[in-house]
Amino acid sequence: MNLTHAHECRCPSGENPYRPWPARITSIRDLTDKEKLFELRLIDPGVREAFNFHSGQFVELSIFGVGEAPVSISSAPSKQGFIELCIRKAGDVTGAMxxxxxxxxVGLRGPFGRGFPFEDMKGHDILLVAGGLGIAPLKSLINHIHDERHEFGKVTILYGSRNPSEVLFRYQFDMWKHRDDFDLILTVDQPDDTWDGETGLVTKLFDRIDVDPDNTFGAVCGPPVMYKYVIDEMRKKEMDVDRIYMSFERRMKCGIGKCGHCGVGHQYTCIDGPVFNYWEAMNLQGAI
Ligand SMILES: Cc1cc2nc3c(=O)[nH]c(=O)nc-3n(C[C@H](O)[C@H](O)[C@H](O)COP(=O)(O)OP(=O)(O)OC[C@H]3O[C@@H](n4cnc5c(N)ncnc54)[C@H](O)[C@@H]3O)c2cc1C
Ligand code: FES
Structure with missing residues (x-):
């Protein structure tokens, strides 16, 4: 399994990793009451060209005079020249954004961290499970798989939200509903009259799917409470512990392994993660 990309930092900031590079907001889309999707384009052409990333990596977004916040990249690495960030209004930086x-x-540093092992995943079935805003980093992976669809076996996406108005990227998922190259199942905890998908927690959807345990990679991202239950379901399907990948959110500052804010067990989420496999997470105290 190739995890060597773990500590590569393709930071366009070069020698000063704290320097934010200016990026222009080129489009803004309202997704829900709380989340917007921003398209950003780095202004310096050299920096823009050097900005290569993996799905699952994040950037430090700076709003000048306000501060910085880590945000996952939602667009696929196969789309060059811009990145998309799905941002929930949660506090100072995201509110200003x-x-x-x-x-x-605005300013960008990164890309940082370890993403999903896209190359290792090729040739396998993929089971993606997202809850709420956890779809933000998985959207990058989903769209990257889409762009290289012939490299993968069966692709199943399970996505749970609290209610229909909180379903992110609904425009894309509505378009994908009838595709036969993606098994997409959406569920909400609290349906309304407009909802024609499933109802209940995302873990309930495991009854509906078949998994080939010897040939499937899992990718999970959602609220902390979700991980244990989703992994239990994946283990019931006999998936390998080192093929279940999950992205963790921890409070971060520097994003580059210097400040110690994001420690989990003996590792730093910003450089050793945010994507870990379950085998690694089991050995990290307090990870799940
Ligand atoms: C790797 C990673 C990827 C992420 N990806 C995304 C993403 O794709 N999209 C996204 O929207 N978010 C993402 N986040 C989360 C985002 O970074 C946080 O929500 C961040 O705190 C927002 O910064 P802010 O300045 O807007 O909010 P803050 O001002 O930091 O406030 C955020 C929340 O924390 C509370 N808070 C603030 N300070 C304190 C304190 N001292 N004690 C207790 N509570 C406090 C606030 O009340 C608020 O509820 C990601 C985080 C990580 C680590
Ligand atoms: S955020 Fe500073 S060490 Fe991880």
């Missing part, structure tokens, strides 16, 4: 307009300039 929500107040921005198209054409405004």
């Amino acid at each position: 929500h107040a921005k307009q198209c054409g405004d300039i």
